Amino acid sequence: MNTVALLDELRTLAENGLAHSTDPYDRERYRRVLDLVAAEYADLAGLPTAEVRERFAAELGHVTPKVGADAAVFDDDGALLLLRRTDTGRWCLPGGWVDPGESPAEAAVRETREETGLRVRPVELVDSYSLPAGPESGPHGQVSLVYRCAVEGGTLALSREGTELRYRQIPEVDDWFTIHREFATDAYRTWRRSTDAN
Incomplete structure (x- = not known):
């Protein structure tokens, strides 16, 4: 288990303990665990501990993973629309957090329109994917849903979130963001099935 995942689990246990415990001594212990977790998070993120505690307090409910959604958009030759991310320089499907x-x-x-200028419609849910906590998937981990989408309009236009935007054959790409190669490969299988059926 990496440090971020450990901190997140300790935080979840402490917050759940505070939500359900009435014993004053247990509550004091849970608060102490939260203080230690906040201090360590602050050290890792380069933030003041007080700010981390404020962020913890502002989060409502049970700590859960982030939910992301990505779009697999293919051209007629089976090339996949990919964005080279500004922040990492690696290739990914258009996508982002669910609002x-x-x-x-x-x-x-929405994310496809914002990142590529294209209007798309979901054709098929490719699959759901779970990513553990880490620098690229957040302190609580991530669940991503990938949809194979069809273009309905718009004009291909690069957003500030990328440095390149183009259709690429999957085997040509060797610098993928997180598990986007898996997203792409699974989406390609669904695209291939649909073209073989027609």
Whole structure:
């Protein structure tokens, strides 16, 4: 278990303990665990401990993973639309976090429009994926849903989130962001099945 995952688990246990315990001594212990976790998070993130505690307090409910949604958009030759991320320089599918009040499919459509200029519609849910806590998936881990999408309009346009945007054949890409190679490979299987059926 990496440090971030350990801290996140300790934080979850302490916050759940505070939510359910009435014993004053146990509550004091849970608060102490939260203080230690906040101090370590602050050290890792380069933030003041008080700010980390404020962020903890502002988060409502049980600590859960982030939910992401990504779009697999293929051209007629089976090349996949990919974005080279500004922050890491690695290739990924268009996508991002699901906003409150929005479904993952809606998020995939929105993120694709924002990052590529294209209007798409989801055709098929490729799969769901779980990523452990870490620098690229956040302190609580991530659950991502990937949708194979069809282009309905728009004009291909690079956003500030990328340095390149183009259709690429999957085997040509060797510098993928996190597990986007797996996203791409699984999505390609669904695309291939759909083209073989037609």
